[in-house]
Amino acid sequence: MRKVRAVSLGANFVGDAAPIAITTETPDHFDLPARFAVARVVYGSTHAAGAEETSLWTDLADRAAEIGSFTPLVIGESNRRYWSKPNLVENARAQRYDYLIKVQMYPSEGSADVTLFHTGSAGVMATVQVASPGRGQRGFWGGRIKNPARLDRATLKIAKSTIPMVEDMLNGALLRQR
Known part of the structure; x- marks a missing residue:
């Protein structure tokens, strides 16, 4: 994305944002600037990113500041129904994202599979599938990786391949703006 002067969107508090209207149809355009929630799901549950990966996502949010604010989605309790x-x-x-x-x-x-949802209709607006170079990693017995550092x-490695594709998807959203 090209670097443009920062747009002041005001405070990013839930109470400051307008309520999201529930609709039945997914719009074919984007209303920008907007509030974006980012949910990072690994092994079927939301996970916080490590320090290096967090800095990559933060850099993306800084570069895309002209289209809105980006914040991790806060999930209430750790229960499978929220995933x-x-x-x-x-x-x-x-x-109110x-x-x-x-x-x-x-x-x-x-x-990784990246999906951009319109929260008012729960409809899919864009998708991206990304494969990192090389192969994936498995746990000791071939299952899930349980060691947090590993x-x-x-x-x-997956995020380094995913972030440029998310940036392209956001550029496409910018082009499809009203």
């Missing part, structure tokens, strides 16, 4: 698509979108809508970017990472395959290294 599904409808509940993530409902949670983002309740927190306009759009939800769900980054579903698969460490064993070294890939999992952070695996997801960092």
